[in-house]
Amino acid sequence: xxxxxxxxxxxxxxxxxxxxxxxxxxxxxxxxxxxxxxxxxxxxxxxxxxxxxxxxxxxxxxxxxxxxxxxxxxxxxxxxxxxxxxxxxxxxxxxxxxxxxxxxxxxxxxxxxxxxxxxxxxxxxxxxxxxxxxxxxxxxxxxxxxxxxxxxxxxxxxxxxxxxxxxxxxxxxxxxxxx
Amino acid sequence: xxxxxxxxxxxxxxxxxxxxxxxxxxxxxxxxxxxxxxxxxxxxxxxxxxxxxxxxxxxxxxxxxxxxxxxxxxxxxxxxxxxxxxxxxxxxxxxxxxxxxxxxxxxxxxxxxxxxxxxxxxxxx
Numbered sequence: 001x002x003x004x005x006x007x008x009x010x011x012x013x014x015x016x017x018x019x020x021x022x023x024x025x026x027x028x029x030x031x032x033x034x035x036x037x038x039x040x041x042x043x044x045x046x047x048x049x050x051x052x053x054x055x056x057x058x059x060x061x062x063x064x065x066x067x068x069x070x071x072x073x074x075x076x077x078x079x080x081x082x083x084x085x086x087x088x089x090x091x092x093x094x095x096x097x098x099x100x101x102x103x104x105x106x107x108x109x110x111x112x113x114x115x116x117x118x119x120x121x122x123x124x125x126x127x128x129x130x131x132x133x134x135x136x137x138x139x140x141x142x143x144x145x146x147x148x149x150x151x152x153x154x155x156x157x158x159x160x161x162x163x164x165x166x167x168x169x170x171x172x173x174x175x176x177x178x179x
Numbered sequence: 180x181x182x183x184x185x186x187x188x189x190x191x192x193x194x195x196x197x198x199x200x201x202x203x204x205x206x207x208x209x210x211x212x213x214x215x216x217x218x219x220x221x222x223x224x225x226x227x228x229x230x231x232x233x234x235x236x237x238x239x240x241x242x243x244x245x246x247x248x249x250x251x252x253x254x255x256x257x258x259x260x261x262x263x264x265x266x267x268x269x270x271x272x273x274x275x276x277x278x279x280x281x282x283x284x285x286x287x288x289x290x291x292x293x294x295x296x297x298x299x300x301x302x303x304x
Contacts, residue, residue, distance in 0.1 A: 031213040035191070038247065056283035063249055067213060123291070130295050133254050134261030140254030150287040 021048045022083035028076045029066050038063040041082065048084065049091060051174040057151035058082065058093055061168040064143040065097045071139070072109070073099040074162065086174070093153065095168045102162070109164055112144055113157050122149045183232075184225045187218045194222055196229070203230055204239035211245060211252040219252050223259040230272050237272055242289075243279040253288060260296045276302045 023044075027033065041062050046055040062082060069078035078099040085092040101109065119125035126142075126149035133141050147153055153170035184196035184205065192209040205226055211219060230238050242248075263271055276292070278285040289302045 035210055035212045035247070052281070053283045059247075060284050060287075063212075063247070067249055067251070070213070123294070126291055127294055130257050130291070131261075134257050136254070140250045140257075142250040142254055142257070146250045146253070146288075146291075149291060150284070 020084050020086050021045070022081065024079065024081040026077070026079040029070045029073075029078050029080075031067075031070060034063055034066040034070060037066060037080065045082075045084070049086075049174055051091075054091060054093075054172050054174050057153070057170075057172065058084075058095065061093075061095050061147045061151045061153055064147050065095055065166055065168060067143055068166070069097050069099045072101050072105040072164075074102050074105075075100050089173050089175075091172050091174050093168075093170050093172060095153075096165060098163060098165045100162050101164045106159055106162065106164055109157055109166070110159070112141075113155050113166075116144055116148055117155060122152075125149070182229050184222060184229050187215065187222055189215065189218070191215060192218070194219070196222075196226060198229075198233060201235065202237070202239060203233060203235045204241060206241040206244070208244040209246060211248040213249060213251050216251040216255065220255040220258070223255050227259055227262060231270065235272055237275060239275045239277060241277040242282075242285055243277050245285075246282070247284065248288065253292075256292060257295065260292070260299065263299060264296060271299065274300050276300065278302055278304050280304045 025037065038059050042055055042059045045058050046052055049055055062080065066078070066080060078097060081096045083094045116125065126145045129142055129145040144155055147168050148155055151168070151170065152172060153168040156167045156169070158165040180198045182196045182198045182203065186196070187194040192207065192211055192215045194205055194207045196203070196205040203226070205222070226238065260274070263274070276289050278289055280286065293300045293302055
């Protein structure tokens with residue numbers, strides 16, 4: 001993963017599976033299926049985590065990462081893996097997507113995430129992205145910025161050949177008790 | 180009273196606009212994902228034109244029954260607000276978002292949108 005700060009480095013050293021509750025889907029996502037997965041994530045994790053607010057963040061990040069996969073996958077195939085590790089009230093959330101992408105999109109992913117994660121203030125940078133977005137005619141340019149600003153998750157990527165792995169990861173406090 | 184703003188009527192999303200008692204309002208019900216992006220963009224452009232034609236001081240957007248909005252649809256709102264900011268001050272109108280506290284994404288997204296246009300946006304729960 002690219003260097004995206006201390007929090008991300010610390011979390012990245014943990015067990016790759018995040019064993020408390022994880023699932024993985026490999027499929028050809030489209031807009032309909034992205035919403036289906038988001039609903040499943042919402043219903044599944046609100047029971048596992050017992051916290052609707054944290055679950056909402058996971059759902060938003062999952063939806064935005066999968067939307068990216070739909071838009072930029074070179075072969076239409078994508079994998080999403082979501083894992084949660086609980087340590088007291090703290091939850092480590094990790095959402096990974098993986099898909100093939102063409103060279104232009106690989107370069108774009110690098111540029112977006114590098115810019116995003118080098119901005120010291122996520123909320124202020126999101127405002128910059130919104131001002132840019134208001135004048136854009138293609139794409140929103142907001143999805144990844146939304147993940148960082150609205151879900152408090154860090155973003156990173158790894159590129160191997162023409163395969164891009166994207167990760168949203170954060171350590172969030174859960175208020176509720178799982179059912 | 181009906182407006183000149185075309186409704187959205189799909190399996191995933193419905194949006195209807197009304198003009199009653201001098202209040203122009205649009206209510207969204209369902210899910211606003213990538214499938215709805217173009218419809219929402221068209222609706223908001225028409226709503227903006229209608230607000231200017233009717234010379235209203237305020238437009239209400241009711242999101243209380245909107246389950247989710249992705250960033251592509253959110254961008255349509257950003258563009259609308261950007262166009263509103265570009266108008267001369269006397270022509271500008273305010274936007275009131277009605278939200279549901281139980282839909283947690285709404286608080287975070289509307290907070291960001293409010294910061295984008297502090298003087299023009301109010302959020303009600």
